[in-house]
Amino acid sequence: MNHKRSQILTALLLAGGFWATAHAGDAKEIAASVCAACHGEDGNSVAPTFPKLAGQNAVYLQKQLKDFLSGKRKNEAMEPFLGSFSDGDTSALGVHFAREKTAPGTVEDATLVEAGRKLFQDGNTDSGIPACAGCHQVDGMGNDRYPRLAGQHQTYTLAQMQNFKSGARNNDKGKIMRSVAERLTEAEMKAVSEYLAGMEVK
Amino acid sequence: MKKMTTLMALAFTGALSTPLWAADAVPHEAGIESEGYVWNKMEGEKLEALKARGDALRGEIAFEICQGCHRKGALGRDDGTYPRLAGQHASVLIKQMTDVRAGRRDNPKMLPFAGHDALSVQDIADISVYLRSLPSPADNGKGDGKALTKGKQLYDKDCATCHADNGEGDGPKFYPRVSGQHYKYLLREAVAIRDGARRNANPMMVKAIKKYSDQDLEALSDYISRFASK
Numbered sequence: 001m002n003h004k005r006s007q008i009l010t011a012l013l014l015a016g017g018f019w020a021t022a023h024a025g026d027a028k029e030i031a032a033s034v035c036a037a038c039h040g041e042d043g044n045s046v047a048p049t050f051p052k053l054a055g056q057n058a059v060y061l062q063k064q065l066k067d068f069l070s071g072k073r074k075n076e077a078m079e080p081f082l083g084s085f086s087d088g089d090t091s092a093l094g095v096h097f098a099r100e101k102t103a104p105g106t107v108e109d110a111t112l113v114e115a116g117r118k119l120f121q122d123g124n125t126d127s128g129i130p131a132c133a134g135c136h137q138v139d140g141m142g143n144d145r146y147p148r149l150a151g152q153h154q155t156y157t158l159a160q161m162q163n164f165k166s167g168a169r170n171n172d173k174g175k176i177m178r179s180v181a182e183r184l185t186e187a188e189m190k191a192v193s194e195y196l197a198g199m200e201v202k
Numbered sequence: 203m204k205k206m207t208t209l210m211a212l213a214f215t216g217a218l219s220t221p222l223w224a225a226d227a228v229p230h231e232a233g234i235e236s237e238g239y240v241w242n243k244m245e246g247e248k249l250e251a252l253k254a255r256g257d258a259l260r261g262e263i264a265f266e267i268c269q270g271c272h273r274k275g276a277l278g279r280d281d282g283t284y285p286r287l288a289g290q291h292a293s294v295l296i297k298q299m300t301d302v303r304a305g306r307r308d309n310p311k312m313l314p315f316a317g318h319d320a321l322s323v324q325d326i327a328d329i330s331v332y333l334r335s336l337p338s339p340a341d342n343g344k345g346d347g348k349a350l351t352k353g354k355q356l357y358d359k360d361c362a363t364c365h366a367d368n369g370e371g372d373g374p375k376f377y378p379r380v381s382g383q384h385y386k387y388l389l390r391e392a393v394a395i396r397d398g399a400r401r402n403a404n405p406m407m408v409k410a411i412k413k414y415s416d417q418d419l420e421a422l423s424d425y426i427s428r429f430a431s432k
Contacts, residue, residue, distance in 0.1 A: 022318075055252075062251060121272055123271065123286070125279070125281065125283040128310075128311030128312075130268075130270025130271045130315065131270040131271075131273075133269065133270070134266065134268070134269040134270025134271070134274075135266055135269075135272075140358065145263070145266065146266070157359075166223075167223030170223060174319045174320035174321075175223075175314065175319045175320070176267060176314070176315060176319075176320055178223060179314035179315060179320075191293075
């Protein structure tokens with residue numbers, strides 16, 4: 001990363017950080033009393049249909065919360081718990097979970113990992129699937145624009161790709177993740193989900 | 203043999219099935235196959251993008267959408283599937299991207315990631331300035347090296363007037379830089395332009411390349427792929 005860009009990013013982080021300190025206490029409390037039931041005490045859910053939030057990028061987490069609130073992203077399980085959060089709350093919750101440490105995932109079918117790695121790092125030139133690493137980064141850690149995928153439960157990851165493919169999830173800006181998923185076969189989705197579950201967490 | 207290469211080029215760019223949620227129709231505009239075709243008409247969002255002030259820093263970020271195919275540093279793949287974009291003239295990049303968006307050059311694989319949903323005109327200007335600034339090292343894919351003398355002879359006679367002696371192209375004239383490009387991509391495009399499958403082609407170039415056989419184009423592409431590249 002060059003110097004000018006890292007300065008801009010630092011400025012953005014500081015601006016976000018100001019809000020976070022104002023609400024950090026509240027966010028911690030909300031996380032423990034409301035979110036923990038499904039997403040785990042430290043943001044590492046146990047049930048594989050609930051995503052791990054720990055270590056996810058703060059900007060992405062806030063976007064998802066806002067999308068749930070506005071109905072752009074739909075989920076019946078989540079909806080009752082998101083009554084009346086302000087922008088400050090969603091930002092503080094994002095920062096809170098982003099600071100937690102991701103627990104490593106568990107590979108369930110090791111025979112799929114190599115095919116998953118290949119797809120993630122190199123894409124599929126026949127069907128025009130771009131390498132996932134191009135957006136989600138080589139280490140699967142994402143950045144402010146693309147979510148982290150490394151270490152996530154394979155069940156959750158697979159469901160999201162299926163939802164993007166069918167259009168049941170359609171809150172991706174510019175339809176770009178739907179355009180990727182549209183080209184994925186079921187076998188490719190399963191393989192890449194296994195690879196991501198076993199990816200090193202940092 | 204000639205037919206075969208054309209078929210392969212068509213299969214490569216051939217239509218992908220359309221998902222249910224993609225309501226937007228695939229754009230299509232008349233190209234070189236139609237009467238009264240004018241190459242590189244100065245209008246629409248191409249003109250807007252050319253006038254916009256691009257910013258390389260913003261372009262680097264916007265290019266993340268592209269690098270899953272064109273790869274980090276925009277170096278492309280030597281199997282020719284995805285061309286190298288590093289070091290290309292900004293004008294050429296803007297023309298090619300806006301041609302794809304308008305449906306003057308068919309590229310169904312790329313369209314969803316470079317179409318109107320995904321990119322603004324300002325993004326196009328930013329990405330183009332960024333890509334122009336990138337180095338294009340000489341590790342691009344090459345041909346078998348067996349007909350380089352013939353390649354040079356044909357190139358100097360029929361191609362250098364536009365693509366320049368060392369493949370630098372000409373930015374203000376929208377003539378692509380061809381040095382540093384992957385052999386297999388060069389060959390596929392040369393064939394597509396000769397056979398009329400690349401619909402945004404330049405009619406003067408088509409005239410220059412029309413007479414060449416597949417073997418001639420292999421020799422030409424091989425020679426071009428070996429220009430000193432920076």
